[in-house]
Amino acid sequence: MPAVPLPAFDDNYIWCLRDEQGAWLVVDPGQAAPVLAFGRDQGCAPAAILLTHHHGDHVGGVDELLAHWPGVPVFGPDDARLPAASRPLQGGQCLQIGPWAVQVIDVAGHTRSHLAYLAADHLFCGDALFSLGCGRMFEGTPAQMLASLDRLAALPAHTRVCCGHEYTLANAAFALAVEPHNAALQHRLKEAQAMRASHRPSLPSTIGSELECNPFLRTAQASVARAVSGRTPSHGNRVAVFAALRGWKDGFAA
Numbered sequence: 032m033p034a035v036p037l038p039a040f041d042d043n044y045i046w047c048l049r050d051e052q053g054a055w056l057v058v059d060p061g062q063a064a065p066v067l068a069f070g071r072d073q074g075c076a077p078a079a080i081l082l083t084h085h086h087g088d089h090v091g092g093v094d095e096l097l098a099h100w101p102g103v104p105v106f107g108p109d110d111a112r113l114p115a116a117s118r119p120l121q122g123g124q125c126l127q128i129g130p131w132a133v134q135v136i137d138v139a140g141h142t143r144s145h146l147a148y149l150a151a152d153h154l155f156c157g158d159a160l161f162s163l164g165c166g167r168m169f170e171g172t173p174a175q176m177l178a179s180l181d182r183l184a185a186l187p188a189h190t191r192v193c194c195g196h197e198y199t200l201a202n203a204a205f206a207l208a209v210e211p212h213n214a215a216l217q218h219r220l221k222e223a224q225a226m227r228a229s230h231r232p233s234l235p236s237t238i239g240s241e242l243e244c245n246p247f248l249r250t251a252q253a254s255v256a257r258a259v260s261g262r263t264p265s266h267g268n269r270v271a272v273f274a275a276l277r278g279w280k281d282g283f284a285a
Contacts, residue, residue: 042196043089059081082113
């Protein structure tokens with residue numbers, strides 16, 4: 032069954048994954064209230080809580096959820112800033128949580144311990160990868176962030192990208208500044224505009240769509256390298272292209 036995005040704060044999504052027998056898990060509950068309401072509809076506690084990184088808008092609801100559902104395991108990065116994570120993880124691990132085989136992926140860059148989770152063809156990537164964008168590098172280097180994105184880009188094209196924020200339209204403005212003639216990107220923008228106009232999430236995306244449209248997954252493309260050529264002497268160096276692209280985005284105003 033498709034994962035369900037629960038809106039939180041201004042633009043966050045908390046993701047809930049269900050199976051046909053009624054089991055469910057929750058990813059990055061920054062607020063408790065939307066998850067408690069979802070749980071009432073399910074009639075049972077979640078099988079697990081998964082955390083991608085330590086930022087408050089992704090973990091702020093955990094304590095309240097545990098007060099309501101004591102004993103639910105909390106999986107997250109092995110990081111002292113995540114004391115609620117009773118089951119600390121490292122990238123490369125594989126878990127069995129209820130009916131789901133969960134692959135843990137190291138995506139350091141936004142934070143040094145950021146993890147993503149692949150379960151039932153859904154990629155829960157927090158603030159590492161966004162539709163048409165990627166997270167800011169608060170704690171990592173361009174080389175780390177690019178390596179993390181490369182790991183995600185190598186996943187099957189049909190993988191659903193379930194990221195932590197509704198940033199698609201804002202990211203599209205930047206992506207079009209980089210590749211104004213990208214037909215797939217123009218189509219994705221129209222699709223996202225229609226979704227948001229009808230008050231629907233623009234997510235999940237897919238890895239296949241991101242490979243066609245997201246400039247941060249397209250640093251090997253000549254069109255992206257040309258767009259940043261005036262900003263860095265990259266000489267075909269993808270790390271330099273990525274660093275220039277991220278720096279451009281950090282100061283971009285549509």
